[in-house]
Amino acid sequence: MTRRERAIAYAEEHELTYEDRHSLLHIVLPLSSLKAHMRAFKAMGFNYLANVTGIDYLEYPEPKPERFAVVYELVSLPGWKDGDGSRIYPRVYVPEDRPRLASVVDLWPSANWPEREVFDLLGLVFEGHPDLRKILTPEELEAHPLRKDFPLGETPTLFKDGRYIDPEAFRAGLKGKDKGLTGWRGGRRKGERR
Amino acid sequence: MNPEAKELRTEEMVLNVGPQHPSTHGVLRLLVTLAGEEVLEVVPHVGYLHTGFEKTMEHRTYHQNITYTPRMDYLHSFAHDLAYALSVEKLLGAEVPPRAQVIRVILNELSRIASHLVFVGTGLLDLGALTPFFYAFRERETVLDLFEWVTGQRFHHNYIRIGGLKEDLPEEFVPELKKFLDTFDHRVDDYQGLFVGSPIFEARARGVGVIPPEVAIAYGLTGGSLRASGVNYDVRKAYPYSGYDTYDFEVPLGTNGDTWDRMVIRLLEMRESARIIRQALERLEPGPIRDPNPHFSFPPKELLATSMEALIFHFKLATEGFEVPPGEAYVPTESARGELGYYVVSDGGSMPYRVKVRAPSFVNLQSLPVAAKGHQFADLVAILASLDPVMGDVDR
Structure with missing residues (x-):
């Protein structure tokens, strides 16, 4: 056996x-x-x-x-x-x-x-873990990135020519909910709740 | 202890090693508590190369993710591509044709040889031996040239596709590979002559950083470092994938589990890898290189100009990818560093719901404090080198 x-x-x-x-x-x-x-x-x-x-x-x-x-x-x-x-x-x-x-x-x-x-x-x-400390993310980050409600691409980016990437809009493009900034509708995601 | 000796006791000192230190193989910081030259405690601090690949991969299609996988372990990068593809293929039920399996094995073993060559070169560099580094990197250059020939890239191959390969081998590849194999065994003899048996290497490596088998298992060591302790665990033998069970090769085992064993075992593994490649070359028959299922494999390029259906499938695969049935899969594989696997969770969409990499370096590095305790500070560097961590693999 x-x-x-x-x-x-x-x-x-x-x-x-x-x-x-x-x-x-x-x-x-x-x-x-x-x-x-x-x-x-x-x-x-x-x-x-x-x-x-x-x-x-x-x-x-x-x-x-x-x-x-x-x-x-x-x-x-x-x-x-x-x-x-x-x-x-x-x-x-x-x-x-x-x-x-x-x-x-x-x-x-x-x-x-x-x-x-x-x-x-x-x-x-x-x-009961002997040494429960953060291990991968920076010390100052007070969040847990792999949680599904932690957004991706959250750093707002200002370009030299004055163009500004809004994370929310950028993300929408990536997740396929609307066209977002890139104009490309990304992969369809089943079970999307938001 | 007499009172005089007590006065002579050295004060403990905490020394910071890294993050940018040439012998930390990437970006690793060690807080070492020393009493004189003796290491009392090592606390590794990792995460300097953390780039959130697992999070990013949740937001890319299954094929796009093959761009990320080799960037974790940049030395044996083909193993990461393969491990990821195997897990997704398991969820999909894809069948990889025999020719693709053989090519995967050839390239995986070539990549392992390249990785072990870096290990031997830089590992001995850490012990102060400069010459082997140049010899090892000469051969590695040849291997990387072969990879460039096949995949167009030296490190980040992006050559595997779910269900097969991107394209077939170029015509000149096999003769060039044979040329390399003809000289390779002789070259390994050369490396062996460079340091095995040298009294300096013996003194630096014999009995240094001994990890007994029970401790190695408890702390999760895998790969060459575990086999150096005498545990006969090679995923290629224990859980065969890609047809490894049909090849005839030995698993070299150590006896003492010290730095010497860990260094030498990689040399022997290179010979076995070359042996596998030779057998694989004999089996290389013409045939398809991708699962013909159009729902997840790209159609052949020449069909795109003539077949409307092929064009539609190509367009759909390139824009929205393919959907993978819901479920969870994990396929263990043997990378140059140990057991590597991708735990892939699918929700039925075209992107993975969760990808967790079982990175061998990450788990292996835990045993560094155990192995280094009580040794000289200079030995700490040797032990770290012999555990062969790749920091990209640790931090992901």
């Missing part, structure tokens, strides 16, 4: 919803018992945490339980002891009004920087 199958059995036993799509096994963990389940996966032999991805589902067409999701990528590392190469993607939904979740750095030290990255770019607070 591979660890992947054991993870599925574990999910069924604890009545967790799981989905196997594009060969990624997503297991949805409840926010309150995230740490306990992650500890169980670690005990199951998933010795390697490869990635922590934060997603903001604000503009996603299909309804999701909460605005934010954090997807972990756990591997039973092949080539080391009895690692069989199983890969699972536990995910946890995090509400907008209380964006806090437990840190897993004490289980997998490799989660340190990836969690800091999610904190920096999406503003999710990892409770």
